Amino acid sequence: MTKAGARGAVVLLLALGGMLASAAVWRTHRPPPLPEPLFDPLAQALASGSGVANREAPIPSMCYTKTEGVSNPCWTCHTGGVGFNVMDDASLQAEYAFSDVGLTNHWSNLFTDRSAAMAELSDEEVLRYIREDNYTPLRHALPRRAGGFKGWVPDLDLPRGFDDEGFARDGSGWRAVRYKPFLGTFWPTNGSTDDVFIRLPVAFRTDARGQDSREVYRLNLAILEAAMTMDPGLSELARARRRVEPVDERVGGVDLDGDGQLSAGVEVVRGLPATYVGGAAGVKVRRAFYPRGVEFLHTVRYVDPDAPTLLSTRMKEVRYSRKAEEYSNEQVMAFYAAEQEKKRRNRLPSFPGTPELGLINEFGWRLQGFIEDARGRLRLQTLEEHAFCMGCHTNLGVTVDQTFGFPRKLPGREGWRHQDLRGIPDVPQAGHAKPEVLTYFERVKGGDEFRANDELLARFFAAGVVDEAAVRRAAPGGDRDLAWLLTPSRERALALDRAYMVLVREQGFAKGRDTLLAPPRNVLSQVENGSTDLESTGLVFEDGRLHLTWE
Secondary structure, eight states, X not given: OOHHHHHHHHHHHHHHHHXXXXXXXXXXXXXXXXXXOOOOTTHHHHHHTTOOSOTTTTSOGGGGBOOTTTOOOGGGTSOSOBTTBOOOOTHHHHEEXXXXXXXXXXXXXXXXXXXXXXHTSOHHHHHHHHTSOOHHHHHHHHHHSTTOOOSOOOOOOGGGOBOTTSBBTTSSOOEEEOBOOOSSTTSGGGTOEEEEEEEOOGGGGBXXXXXXXXXXXXXXXXXXXXXXXXXXXXXXXXXXXXXXXXXXXXXTTOOSSOSSSOOSSEEEEESOOSBOOGGGTTSBOOTTOOOTTOEEXXXXXXEOTXXXXXXXXXXXXXXXXEEOOOOOHHHHHHHHHXXXXXXXXXXXXXXXXEXXXXXXXXXXXXXXXXXXOTTSOEEEOOHHHHHHHHTTTTSOSXXXXXXXXXXXXXXXXXXXXXXXXXXXXXXXXXXXXXXXHHHHHHHHSSSSTTXXXXXXXXXXXXXXXXXXXXXXXXXXXSSOOHHHHHOOOHHHHHHHHHHHHHHHHHTOGGGOOOOOSSOOSSBOSBXXXXXXXXXXXXXXXXXXXXXXXXX
């Protein structure tokens, strides 16, 4: 190499060295990445506008069950009139009576095979996903949103948890309710877990001087528990009895157990007092009706096979309801009559409200919901997605003041903690002789509305017949409980989680949000109004109840 060539090579090496050094410095002092734009939980709902493709969104997918005259899941919701719920819609078990729009099953997700997409998700990915917190980011995002948010902002700090009495440690007034889950869809074996929290207005949480009082709050909650859980079939209120957590009658000046004196540690409510106590002393106690201002928070979650309660950290949905108006008994009766007339006239349902403010039904309840976006963040539901919630909480024969969970609360102290199926027995419905789940199995001929839960069929339906002795192991006096009866295997739990994750990524909730491993066989895509063939086979039942016989 010539001297000139050598000098050129040295210059090139020095230049390369300088470039590498500069690159190293850039890597070391790289400016931080630009932050993502602030997530707007309302964006998807607002962008969707006010259009509703499915005008019969309030009809749930289960109503399209193919009964074939042998399977009746309809009795759980449609039943004879009970107490102040005079909807008396048991006839819907015997006859398909859909509107013209409802004759088509718009829940087309039921018919889509997603097995290929599900297979791409590993168990590790599923577990990592369902154990992430998407609730706390929603709580932080709503108040910071540009333009604000007019709806309900989740104000329960779930990570802080609850004390030994089930009260939220954040001082928000929310209290956890432990209850027997409603039949079918809300069983963990069918894909979801859930929990419920209740909060009464400030007046119910204060004494007569306006001071915060947990004892007054506990007393008012005990009165409400009695009012909402006593069997409405009892014609004489004086005979009604409910076991409650120990409360001090003296703080409210009310004799709950009817022994003629005011005592501490009272655990029985006989009949009902005329009014609530403390700051709510002017509010009348109404059997089977909540007072105005009561709130419920309901979260729907994945099934975590390794969590003792099966509740995942990630939420599929956050549902909120508030009783904004309270109507007289006569007005409520008129509302039910109007609902029946609307059905006779084939009128489509409509509900005032917006996604941001929630939808309002005729009975004074405002409902609002959040659901996962494609990345798993909780977002406000669209108008159509909100409409999905309204059917079950407006005009069903089985509800108690349009609700499901609280009337199924465990009696007393054990019913005031975070949801946990362990230790809960399979007690009968009010007026029934057999345990509730056993009755469901016998009438449905399966473990879900579509008879698609192959695992339960294999466990409890040998040769197609219910193994009554096995199911009764979870009944009072048996050696098992509801958790044993309704917990899926680890393999099934992960498969169900995987199936819903695929739905989330598609964001097609307007076409259904059922958690299914494959398209079910026993579902109708199109309905012809007329007989379900259940009446001719003697399988119509008018005895469905939310109320349970605990003791």
